Amino acid sequence: MKKKIFVLSPNFSKNDGISTFSRELCFALNDVLDERFDILTYDTETLSKKYKNNRIFLKLNNLKIFNIISFSILIIINTIRNNPSLIITTHAHYAPLAYILKILFSIPYIVVAHGIEIIPQMTLSKLTKFRKLALRSANHIWSVSNWTRKHLINLDINKENIEILPNTVDGNKFVISQKKEYLLQRYSIEPNEKVILTVARINKNEAYKGHEIVIKSLPEIIKKNGPLKYLIVGKNDDKENLLELIKQHDLENQVILCGFISDEELVDHYNLSNVFLMPSYGEGFGIVFLEALSCGIPVIAGNTDGSKDALMNGLLGKLIDPKNKNEIISNVSTLFNQSINRIELREKCIQNYGRDAFNKKLFDLLEKCNFF
Numbered sequence: 125m126k127k128k129i130f131v132l133s134p135n136f137s138k139n140d141g142i143s144t145f146s147r148e149l150c151f152a153l154n155d156v157l158d159e160r161f162d163i164l165t166y167d168t169e170t171l172s173k174k175y176k177n178n179r180i181f182l183k184l185n186n187l188k189i190f191n192i193i194s195f196s197i198l199i200i201i202n203t204i205r206n207n208p209s210l211i212i213t214t215h216a217h218y219a220p221l222a223y224i225l226k227i228l229f230s231i232p233y234i235v236v237a238h239g240i241e242i243i244p245q246m247t248l249s250k251l252t253k254f255r256k257l258a259l260r261s262a263n264h265i266w267s268v269s270n271w272t273r274k275h276l277i278n279l280d281i282n283k284e285n286i287e288i289l290p291n292t293v294d295g296n297k298f299v300i301s302q303k304k305e306y307l308l309q310r311y312s313i314e315p316n317e318k319v320i321l322t323v324a325r326i327n328k329n330e331a332y333k334g335h336e337i338v339i340k341s342l343p344e345i346i347k348k349n350g351p352l353k354y355l356i357v358g359k360n361d362d363k364e365n366l367l368e369l370i371k372q373h374d375l376e377n378q379v380i381l382c383g384f385i386s387d388e389e390l391v392d393h394y395n396l397s398n399v400f401l402m403p404s405y406g407e408g409f410g411i412v413f414l415e416a417l418s419c420g421i422p423v424i425a426g427n428t429d430g431s432k433d434a435l436m437n438g439l440l441g442k443l444i445d446p447k448n449k450n451e452i453i454s455n456v457s458t459l460f461n462q463s464i465n466r467i468e469l470r471e472k473c474i475q476n477y478g479r480d481a482f483n484k485k486l487f488d489l490l491e492k493c494n495f496f
Contacts, residue, residue: 126162128208129153132199132218133167139387140325141291141411142238145268146214148292148482149236155479156487164206171198196221203229210234210495216241219258232263234493236289239268239408239430240330243275246406251279264493268409269430287489290433291411292482295474298418300466301395308396311353311380318352318460320345321397321421323390323412324404328362332406334426334446339369339379341452346378348453349460357382357393394419399459402431403446410434413441417473420466422459424452440472 131153133146146167153163171194172185184190203225211222211233222233235258240246242259259265260281266289267273277283313319324333335356342354360366360381370379385393394400400416403426413423413434425431426446435441442459444451475481 126160127210128162128164128206129157130199130203130206130208130211131163131165132211132213132215132222133165134215134217135167135169136165137167137169139390141409142215144411145236145238145291148294148479149212149214149486152292152479152483152486155483156490164202164208166195166199166202168195171195200225200228203231212236216255216259219262220254223258223261226261234264234266235259235262237265237267237272237276237408239272239275240332240406242272242279243406246330246332256280264489266489269433271430271433272408287492288433289485289489290477290482291409291414292479293411293414293418293473293477295418295470295478298391298394298415300420300470301392303396304392307389307392311355311382313353313396314351316351318349318399319397320352320354320399320401320456321357321393321416322355322400322402323357323393323415324402325358326356326360326362326366328365330406331362332404332429334401334403334405335366336369337403337447337449338401338452339366339373339375341449341456342375342378343373344449344453345456348457352378354379355382355393355397356380357385357390359384390415391419394421397421399424399456401452401456402426403444403452404431405429405446407431414473414477417441418470420464420470422462422464422469424455424459434477436476440469440476 131150135143136146150163150165168191208231211231213219213222214236216235216237219235225231226233244251256279265286267276267286268290273286276286322335346352370376394416400421401424405426405428407429409430413425416423417440423441425435425441425443427443435443442455444455
């Protein structure tokens with residue numbers, strides 16, 4: 125009989141960092157495990173898809189508490205039916221459910237920790253005592269960066285149980301190409317204009333991405349380097365405040381809030397840029413850095429969070445003080461005036477963070493967990 129592995133995730137279909145990690149983890153599990161294993165995936169949309177024609181259920185499932193209860197019941201029922209050998213949850217929010225299943229059925233579990241969701245002063249949902257207990261009771265925790273690992277240790281989690289499993293990037297999807305004419309026209313980019321890009325979900329309650337200080341730095345960057353456009357790609361619920369900030373600095377023609385961009389256009393947006401800039405100070409890792417690098421775009425990131433791991437402590441890009449305007453201005457100006465070997469930049473990224481590298485790290489971790 126095949127061994128079953130449950131993978132629990134908030135969502136497998138979205139384009140945010142955790143969803144992307146969850147998909148890549150499942151791809152990797154299927155690659156590194158042989159025919160003795162089955163990977164079964166569950167996310168918050170599992171029941172919505174199953175009962176997509178039931179309007180009453182769909183309406184109830186939009187309520188957070190109902191969604192949590194219905195999802196938990198689904199997992200418990202499927203645990204009884206399938207008797208999994210291992211549960212992997214790609215979000216700390218599901219650690220309590222995995223802990224309950226361990227108590228009831230003696231099933232080991234692994235929690236993937238990304239960043240702010242395990243940091244009490246940063247997470248939007250309370251890091252309850254029960255959730256902390258569930259994290260401490262996990263057989264293993266896979267942290268995406270050393271920065272996240274440090275915060276896990278601050279929760280009194282045994283550091284011997286914490287291993288590093290960084291994000292990966294699909295090198296077949298994120299490839300080097302020329303700037304596309306349709307985007308040059310859409311954003312009215314002139315031939316002599318440079319482009320700075322940030323890709324991030326902008327949440328007014330999570331103001332750590334660094335886009336505001338970039339906007340404040342732009343007048344001096346333009347003064348030193350000439351005309352440019354700054355594109356901010358991603359869902360944005362702080363648009364009014366950003367528009368006011370843009371207006372204050374007289375940058376209405378330079379800063380473009382692109383909003384959500386489809387997956388089909390995302391690669392073209394990376395290739396439209398000359399520099400990818402996200403001086404964050406609360407990023408668990410930053411898969412967007414890998415996506416930019418895989419497209420051969422030079423990257424500037426903050427030096428106080430998980431971005432350091434993504435850029436291998438500066439080997440793959442420039443690390444700066446995320447709250448220092450002068451460092452932002454200086455490093456952007458340097459990259460604007462440097463000759464960039466995009467192919468070499470991409471090769472270094474894929475060598476360290478491509479799918480083959482991720483598969484090897486995953487296999488080694490499973491072996492270390494004595495799972496085989």
